[in-house]
Amino acid sequence: MNISSETIANSNQTLLKNHQQQFDFLAEQLGQNGVEVEAVIERLRRFQVTVPSWALGTGGTRFGRFAIGGEPRDVLEKIQDVGLLHLLSGSNGAISLHIPWDQNNDYIAVQQLAQQHQIRFDAINSNTFQDQPGQKHSYKFGSLSHTQTEVRQQAIEHHLEVIKTGEKLGCKALTLWLGDGSNFPGQVNFQKALERTEASMQEIYAHLPADWQLLVEYKPFEPAFYSMVIPDWGTALMVCQALGEQAKVLVDLGHHLPNANIEQIVARLLGVNRLGGFHFNDAHYADDDLTTGAIKPYRLFLIFCELVNGVTQVDNFANGQLAWMIDASHNTKDPLEDLLQATEGIMIAYAQALLIDQSALAAAQENNEVVQAQEILQAAFRTDVRPLVAEARYRNQASLNPLHLFRTLGVRQALIKARGNVSRATGL
Ligand SMILES: [Mn+2]
Secondary structure (H helix, E strand, O other), rough: OOOOHHHHHHHHHHHHHHHHHHHHHHHHHHHHHHOOOOHHHHHHHHOOEEEEHHHHHOOEOEEEEOOOOOOOHHHHHHHHHHHHHHHHHOOOOOOOOOOOOOOOOHHHHHHHHHHHEEEEEEEEEEEOOOOOOOOOOOOOOOOOOOOOOHHHHHHHHHHHHHHHHHHHHHOOOOEEEEOOEEEOOOOOOOHHHHHHHHHHHHHHOOOOOOOOOEEOOOOOOOOOOEEEOOOOOOHHHHHHHOOOOOOOEEEEEOOOOOOOOOOHHHHHHHEEEEEEEEEEOOOOOOOOOOOOOOOHHHHHHHHHHHHHOOOHHHHHHOOOOEEEEOOOOOOOHHHHHHHHHHHHHHHHHOOOOHHHOOHHEEEEEEHOOOHHHHHHHHHOOOOOOOOHHHHHHHHHOOOHHHHHHHHHHHHHHHHHHOOOOOOOOOOO
8 A cells, every 4th residue: 555745745735723723832932951962853753673584464363363354465565564664753764684485586676676666675684583484404303502513503503594684684693592491490501502502502603794793582482381591681692792793682671570670771781882782572471572662661761771871872772773563463453554653662662861961861870869869760751752753753744643543534444445454464
C-alpha cells in the first residue's frame, strides 16, 4: 500500500491548529525553565529506531499464533511495510534482517526497494538457534559452543555467509545472539562451553569487515532453562574484550532477571565504550516482548537518562553508529500499530530525558541532595512531551498522529486485500 506525502500533509492540516496550540504552550513553559526547545526537537528529528523484519508479522507464543492477515510474505514486502511506518513516523528509517528468514536471490532489487523507501539496513542477524531444512548437523546441543568441531564449523560458516549478505546490503554490524546452553545440571562443562564459544567467535571476528561491529547479545534463560553460555552483560563484556574493539555488548531490555538495574548496566557499558546498541521492548516477568513503554515507562526514561548523560557523542545514535532496534513480538495487536506505539514510546522517553537539567542534577549528586535529585528526574518524566515528539514528526514531513492516520486510511484492510488473510514470513 502506498501513502503519498500529499495524503499525510492533508491529514496534518486537519490536526495542525490543535497541535500548534499544545506545542506553543509547552514550548513556552519549557523555554521559561531554560530548556532549549529547538535543540531538543532537532535531536528528536534525527533519532531513528530500526524495525526488525520479524516484528512485521504477528508474533506467537509456544501455545499458538493468531494471524491478523495481510502480513508480509517476503523481504520485499517487509521493506514496503517499514517504508510505510517510516512515512508515518519519520523515525523508522532502517530495517534489521534475519538470515536465513530474509534470504533472497536478488539483493540488488532488495537494496533498490529500500533506497526507494529511504530505508537503510541496520545490523544483520544470524540464526543458529533452530535447524534449517537440509542442514547437515543439528544445533540441538548447541552451535558455536557445541562439543563437536564439525557442528561449530557449520555455525561459523553460517555467520560468514551472514556477513557476506550484509555486505551486499551496506550493513555495518552483525548481531549475534546465541541460544546455546543447558537444561540440566551436569549437562555441560561451563568453562569448556565458553572457551569453545570464544574460539568460534574469534574465527567470525577475524572475518568481520574493518568498519563493522560485532554486537554480542546476552540472555539469562530460554531456550535453555538451566544455563546459557552468554547469560549476562558481564559474560558478554568478557567475550567482547577477548575479541577486540569492534565487539560490543547489545542490551535487550527483556533479557534480564526481574528487577535488574538495567540503567546501571547501560552506564557501566558506556563507561568502557562497549555499548553497541539496544533492543527495545517491555516486560512484566521476563522476555515478554511487550510494547516498549507499556509496562515500565519510568525505567525506559531512566535508561535514556544514562544515555543522554553518558554518551558525549549522543548524536551518534541518531547517525546510526549505535544500533537502536525494536525487538518485540505480539500476539494480540496489529503488529504495525504496535510498532508505531513502540516508536512513540521510545521517542517520548528520549524527549523526557533531554529535558533534564544536567548541571542541576550533577550539583545535586555532588552535594548529596537526594530529594532534589529525585525532583529533577521526576519533573522531566512527568512532563507531557507528546507535542514535542509530534512537532519533530511534523518537521520530518511525517504524520502528526500516525496511529490515527493508519486507521483512517484502512491500511490493514488494504494489506489483507493485497496479500490475503493467510500470509506469513516470520520463520518461527
Ligand atoms: Mn533481542
